[in-house]
Amino acid sequence: MDMPIRTADEVELDRLNSALGFLMRLAQLKIYERFFEEVGEHNLKPGEFSVLWVILHNPGIRQSVLGQRLMIKRAHMTKLIRALEDQNLVSRKVPDGDRRAVEITLTPEAVTRVKQASQWFFTYEESVGANLTGDERQQLTSLLRKFVGLG
Template sequence: MDMPVRVADDVDLGRLDSALGFLLRMAQLKVYERFFETLGDKDLKPGEFSVLWVISRNPGIRQSVLGQRLMIKRAHMTKLIRGFEDRGLVTRRVPDEDRRAVEITLTPEAAARVEKAAEWFFDFEDAVGNNLSSAEQKQLTLLLRKIVGLN
């Protein structure tokens, strides 16, 4: 006897369907999928925009502080910043008072690019929860801020 062919909607997730970490990851994947479908031609990934946005709001931020705040591992942050530098988006400076530190600032061209990108990025973000009511969006935002320690 042949087993019936299952479609994705018929797959039993068991307790995963109420596991917060699993659901957060699935939500992230859904948002990224929609991002790349609608904005994939923008030449900036969501994570890249987020890092550049924070640098734009905090010129001269130390690379280690930036990585800690955005929870990006040191090795990945170093690679990301080097890539930004190669693309002419950031400048790095080692301060005289602490030769182990690296301060990051956007180039003028990158600052203008980030301001322009903010329009489409935040328009997209505003639409992420469009299947939720306004009250649900606010509640979810508050709860996520609490989970990540922003409250």
Template sequence: MENQVHFNARIEGINYDILDDLVGYAVRRAQLSIYEDFAASLAAEDITPQRFSSLVIIGNNPGISQTRLAEVMGIARSGVVSIIDRFEASGLVERQASGDRRSYNLHLTKEGQKQLKRYKKAVENHDSRISSALSASEKQQLKSLLRKIGLREEDR
């Protein structure tokens, strides 16, 4: 991470005013710290959280369509196409024809399965590191609260 400034979630001597009271601001600051650690952990692999999540979803849902993956990931279909193009070029994912000429089913290759296993281990280590200040019950509580925030009002 050369030429990159380390993110400091809290700088002494700065008055954050209302920001200290905002849930969204606290979540965003935590996310920036988490992303920085993730990037450092997987920098050599050229894997971002979005790419990692895509591989996990494809690996656990063989044959998922690009459109469905875009929906699951919450990104535009064109974004998924770009991700899959990269994975296909790297030999991690293959597109298989579906009944629709405009749609492909996605599958991890043997190499994709092997690499995903490595990535999962690195991400598990990253997750343990970034949550090490929390007890097991605090981790569960945090995940539960974040899921609750992430739900749309009509789904609560």
């Protein structure tokens, strides 16, 4: 007789168990969850951090290029950048060469802030894979890089 399932680990996932999309979603949820647990006070969200980080390393980058690289849609990028601008973290400049474009730079405050945030961010990044060995973690990131087509 079938007893109704009562606890999550009795659940039969069958082939879903090895579906990349499914596992990837779980993995990302786990990362997010941990992120906000460990670091809730630090007032930069993962997305904001990555945007600022990339601007730090590519000053004057254009909104469109930033979006392409981080896979953020233009419409959304507009909002992100505006939010950062409101916090006085980035400044926008329309270049002479192409008056449609916008070039983004960090404000001096943001430079300090991002450098500081990067310390815990990358520490956190390490710690989130703690149930993997160093080798496995390394292997996982290379496979992911290959999967997404990042050199």
